[in-house]
Amino acid sequence: MRRSRTRVAPWLALVALLLAGCDDALLGITWVRADHHVVVDGARQAGALLITGGEVLLAPGSRTDGPVLLLGGELTIDGLVTGDVLAPGGALRLGPWAAIQGDLGAGAAFERHPDALVEGEVTVGLGLPAGTTQPRGGGWWRVLLQALATAALAAAWARWAPRRLGAMADAAGRHFPVAASLGVLVFLVGSIAAVIMAFTIVLIPATLLVLALGVLAVGTGWAAVGFAVARALVRVPALAGGPLAAWAGRPVWLAAFGGFDVALVLGIVERVPWVGGSVALLVSLAAMGAVALTGVGGRPFVHAGDALAAGDA
Amino acid sequence: MIATTPDAPLGETPRGAPPRGHAPRGVTTAGIAVFVAFMAAGYAYNVTFVQLGVTDLGRRLVGLDDAQVAGAMAMLAIVTAAVAVAVGVWMGRVGVGRDLVRKLRIATVVVAGQTVLTALAPLVATEGAFLAWVLLTALALGVGVPVTFSLAVHLVPVRRRGLAAAGVTAIAYAFAPLGSGDWTIEPLARLFTVGMLLGTAALALLAWRDLPLVRAWSRQHERPAFGIGRYLRGPAGEGHTAPRVGADPRVGAARRTGAARRTGADPRVQAVARARADARGRLLSVLALLFVVFFVDSLGFLRLVDTPFYVAETWRSAAWGPRVTIAVAHVVAAFVGGTLYGALGERALLAWVLGAFVLVHLGYQFDAQLGLGDGRALGIPILYAVAVSLYTVVTFAVWADLSTPDTIGLHAALGVAASAWTATFLATALALRWAAAGVPFERHVALVNGVALPAFLVLLVVIVWPRPRVEAAA
Numbered sequence: 001m002r003r004s005r006t007r008v009a010p011w012l013a014l015v016a017l018l019l020a021g022c023d024d025a026l027l028g029i030t031w032v033r034a035d036h037h038v039v040v041d042g043a044r045q046a047g048a049l050l051i052t053g054g055e056v057l058l059a060p061g062s063r064t065d066g067p068v069l070l071l072g073g074e075l076t077i078d079g080l081v082t083g084d085v086l087a088p089g090g091a092l093r094l095g096p097w098a099a100i101q102g103d104l105g106a107g108a109a110f111e112r113h114p115d116a117l118v119e120g121e122v123t124v125g126l127g128l129p130a131g132t133t134q135p136r137g138g139g140w141w142r143v144l145l146q147a148l149a150t151a152a153l154a155a156a157w158a159r160w161a162p163r164r165l166g167a168m169a170d171a172a173g174r175h176f177p178v179a180a181s182l183g184v185l186v187f188l189v190g191s192i193a194a195v196i197m198a199f200t201i202v203l204i205p206a207t208l209l210v211l212a213l214g215v216l217a218v219g220t221g222w223a224a225v226g227f228a229v230a231r232a233l234v235r236v237p238a239l240a241g242g243p244l245a246a247w248a249g250r251p252v253w254l255a256a257f258g259g260f261d262v263a264l265v266l267g268i269v270e271r272v273p274w275v276g277g278s279v280a281l282l283v284s285l286a287a288m289g290a291v292a293l294t295g296v297g298g299r300p301f302v303h304a305g306d307a308l309a310a311g312d313a
Numbered sequence: 314m315i316a317t318t319p320d321a322p323l324g325e326t327p328r329g330a331p332p333r334g335h336a337p338r339g340v341t342t343a344g345i346a347v348f349v350a351f352m353a354a355g356y357a358y359n360v361t362f363v364q365l366g367v368t369d370l371g372r373r374l375v376g377l378d379d380a381q382v383a384g385a386m387a388m389l390a391i392v393t394a395a396v397a398v399a400v401g402v403w404m405g406r407v408g409v410g411r412d413l414v415r416k417l418r419i420a421t422v423v424v425a426g427q428t429v430l431t432a433l434a435p436l437v438a439t440e441g442a443f444l445a446w447v448l449l450t451a452l453a454l455g456v457g458v459p460v461t462f463s464l465a466v467h468l469v470p471v472r473r474r475g476l477a478a479a480g481v482t483a484i485a486y487a488f489a490p491l492g493s494g495d496w497t498i499e500p501l502a503r504l505f506t507v508g509m510l511l512g513t514a515a516l517a518l519l520a521w522r523d524l525p526l527v528r529a530w531s532r533q534h535e536r537p538a539f540g541i542g543r544y545l546r547g548p549a550g551e552g553h554t555a556p557r558v559g560a561d562p563r564v565g566a567a568r569r570t571g572a573a574r575r576t577g578a579d580p581r582v583q584a585v586a587r588a589r590a591d592a593r594g595r596l597l598s599v600l601a602l603l604f605v606v607f608f609v610d611s612l613g614f615l616r617l618v619d620t621p622f623y624v625a626e627t628w629r630s631a632a633w634g635p636r637v638t639i640a641v642a643h644v645v646a647a648f649v650g651g652t653l654y655g656a657l658g659e660r661a662l663l664a665w666v667l668g669a670f671v672l673v674h675l676g677y678q679f680d681a682q683l684g685l686g687d688g689r690a691l692g693i694p695i696l697y698a699v700a701v702s703l704y705t706v707v708t709f710a711v712w713a714d715l716s717t718p719d720t721i722g723l724h725a726a727l728g729v730a731a732s733a734w735t736a737t738f739l740a741t742a743l744a745l746r747w748a749a750a751g752v753p754f755e756r757h758v759a760l761v762n763g764v765a766l767p768a769f770l771v772l773l774v775v776i777v778w779p780r781p782r783v784e785a786a787a
Contacts, residue, residue, distance in 0.1 A: 189672055
């Protein structure tokens with residue numbers, strides 16, 4: 001364990017030094033992840049605009065101060081953008097009233113009206129690895145696919161690394177507040193680092209790596225939460241004798257069942273107005289925290305308070 | 314009057330066998346509530362009134378230049394630290410660390426004195442009066458810090474110190490952005506005078522009335538669950554929870570362990586000596602680390618609050634929205650920090666908490682150098698609030714957890730006054746010096762990061778450094 005930490009530390013230090021040396025970044029951002037958003041005529045969008053899903057329209061007469069980063073979803077620019085526009089993912093469209101004062105870097109899904117104005121350098125052909133991002137939406141099909149993917153991931157963990165999955169499930173199930181708290185920190189630090197790295201340009205590959213790791217961590221965490229839920233359900237006396245009880249000795253099936261159910265339930269809960277998104281976010285943070293607490297299941301998490309309680313007793 | 318048992322003179326802890334079993338839940342809950350309320354009020358006073366209000370007092374009302382105010386702030390820091398350490402040593406020698414009632418009475422006198430000083434602050438008009446006011450404030454702070462922080466060994470069980478610290482942080486920081494958008498001395502003095510009058514009355518009630526609750530609290534430090542800090546469990550905490558009768562047990566223990574190390578006599582005593590050496594090393598490491606954090610934070614924030622571009626639409630916004638958002642971020646982050654404090658080992662905890670802080674601070678530099686925002690974006694203030702809340706939670710809990718009732722006064726003095734206060738006020742003085750010298754904002758923030766980034770790298774080294782022989786919570 002110590003050896004792996006020793007290996008990681010120089011890389012973290014290198015990233016920190018690169019961040020210190022870079023000269024293009026900011027943290028005052030607007031992050032669009034879903035739904036339809038319009039910056040209307042006469043409105044001013046301050047700070048950076050990060051789009052990972054949904055649809056955004058910068059309408060004619062609008063002004064966006066700061067760089068725009070499109071990683072997923074759809075962006076239509078028909079107003080003034082004073083910074084750079086970078087669109088390695090998602091679909092970018094420049095309307096007739098679009099005016100970009102900075103550089104433009106676009107991926108494959110790029111459409112430009114002949115009257116659109118770009119004052120800086122234009123680069124077409126940037127691209128994210130296939131499948132890195134997807135526009136959100138898609139309704140229930142997306143939920144179903146998400147559930148199936150989580151079930152597959154959970155089954156894979158249970159098949160090839162059952163102890164790791166068990167350690168993560170223990171952390172998520174028995175220490176939910178701790179896992180959620182650490183998940184908040186992981187999310188904060190990861191997103192800040194990703195945004196800073198994205199705007200250094202040179203570290204965009206590292207940004208993509210961080211995003212991919214984040215998605216994988218949440219998926220793995222969901223699998224762990226699902227496994228914890230399934231293990232708990234097996235112990236419920238009322239369910240004894242049912243099909244679930246038959247899977248008690250088959251962790252792969254149990255994990256797949258739990259992963260599928262948790263992803264499905266979260267996909268449904270997410271759509272509940274007001275509280276649904278918060279609940280889904282909380283569970284996702286706890287899932288990510290459980291992965292971090294156990295070092296991706298490499299060590300069981302021992303709550304320091306448990307040792308204190310034993311000593312006091 | 315309190316302590317009416319025959320062998321317990323007025324104001325002393327009743328002697329006898331340590332209390333057995335668990336304290337009633339209500340007693341513990343009430344103790345935590347009193348500690349949280351008292352510390353939150355004290356912290357809000359220190360951060361908002363003293364650190365920000367005194368600067369305004371010196372500059373605007375007295376008419377001093379930045380360099381003179383910087384000198385006064387440095388004096389405040391040095392005197393506060395010196396007095397606090399002296400009081401901490403005194404507390405350990407005469408056994409005040411174990412005497413709740415005496416601590417409550419000292420705290421009452423200190424808060425009463427601070428109330429008078431606060432009410433008089435807007436009347437200070439000359440440089441001489443200002444310096445005298447600063448000296449008296451430093452004296453009160455220096456006495457107050459070890460006395461109030463040491464209340465934790467009576468009022469807050471070790472397992473609940475993280476959440477208690479979260480409560481203190483949440484209240485103190487939620488109060489700061491919500492309480493007042495105007496950080497000039499007159500409104501601050503009015504606000505704090507009223508609050509501290511109520512606080513003085515409440516403290517006097519606890520200190521001089523013979524309340525059963527206070528009697529129960531006054532014995533709780535004898536339980537290991539209260540008296541031995543989390544990082545002293547095992548041999549390092551031996552002998553510290555017995556009632557203090559006769560000679561100071563630490564002296565004998567220190568002599569025995571010192572002799573044992575030389576002669577190699579008793580393996581058990583040697584283990585105690587090693588554990589205490591490890592505990593001292595841990596104390597020094599935390600002192601150094603938090604000194605850097607407080608220094609960096611204050612050096613950056615003091616310049617930020619003087620930069621209208623960054624605060625006019627955020628911390629000092631006329632609208633409630635931004636200030637409520639920042640307050641909520643503080644509260645959420647405080648409870649995140651409190652939960653993690655109780656759950657993680659100290660290395661992982663400090664790495665996460667301080668790493669997040671340094672990263673956020675680094676982000677400020679990027680924003681300042683590029684000037685891409687328009688000052689209304691709340692992203693950076695929210696992240697700043699989160700990072701500050703996290704490390705503040707640690708500073709409220711860690712000194713008690715590195716201490717016993719006999720050492721809590723000195724350790725709190727070293728941690729809060731000699732480390733945090735000194736760092737804060739030296740940074741304040743330096744920030745004012747730089748402002749007087751015309752250092753531009755971008756350069757100022759870059760210099761702050763010149764300290765922050767090496768601190769982050771040192772943290773990485775700390776994470777991979779081999780663990781000490783004695784575990785924190787064995």
